[in-house]
Amino acid sequence: MAKTANKTIKIKLVKSLIGCPETQRKVAKALGFSKTNQVVEHAESATIMGMVNKISHLVEVEK
Numbered sequence: 807m808a809k810t811a812n813k814t815i816k817i818k819l820v821k822s823l824i825g826c827p828e829t830q831r832k833v834a835k836a837l838g839f840s841k842t843n844q845v846v847e848h849a850e851s852a853t854i855m856g857m858v859n860k861i862s863h864l865v866e867v868e869k
Contacts, residue, residue: 830861
């Protein structure tokens with residue numbers, strides 16, 4: 807099997823979670839966010855990208 811490179815992405819929470827539905831707060835918490843302007847790194851996978859899609863209006867993604 808060919809080895810695949812683990813590509814990582816940086817995700818930054820740019821908007822506050824105040825006033826957001828509880829499901830979006832839980833997704834942000836699962837991604838590792840605890841405060842605004844925090845940057846986290848994750849491997850680029852379908853699961854992570856689905857979570858980012860769920861809160862795309864709150865985050866910025868850098869590859």
